[in-house]
Amino acid sequence: MFQGSFPYHIDDKGRLKMPAEFVHGLGSSFTITRGQRGSLWILPEAEWRVLVKKLESEHLIDQRALTLQRYFIGSAVTASLDGQGRLTVPPVLRDYAGIQHEVMLVGIGPKIELWSAAKWQEYESQVSDELIEEYARSVGL
DSSP states (O other): OEEEEEEEEOOTTSEEEOOHHHHHHHOSOEEEEEOSTTOEEEEEHHHHHHHHHHHOOSSTTOHHHHHHHHHHTTTOEEEOOOTTSEEEOOHHHHHHHTOSSEEEEEEEETEEEEEEHHHHHHHHHHOOHHHHHHHHHHTTO
16 A cells, blocks of 8 residues: 655656655556546556556457556566666657656555656646545545
8 A cells, every 4th residue: 555745856867766655555566558638657566457457458459448447557568676676668658758867756545647747736736625525525525
């Protein structure tokens, strides 16, 4: 279970030192893929398998399933931390997320989101107390 928000820097080679709080939960191998609103998702292997299973379709030409498979699975990269606990984010995923140097890592339960600092600030500015209250009621909180 991942939780908390951590501002970090990513170096010119796309390497990011992961917070100690996240290292243990990721395991030796994990997956990075596109997320929503320009974020990247970092999922431990068990969570990645759950997502892939949900994306499976019985029909080879189901366009909705194919679109989701292309989006999530087609952009996925298997990764691991180097000896110094750093994650290397591939250029294609950094470009998608608009990541340059300032980033935000956000633990949200079974996965970690990686945002450019600018996109995170933009997202945060759109979340109001009223929106949180509305969403909380809609999920029964």
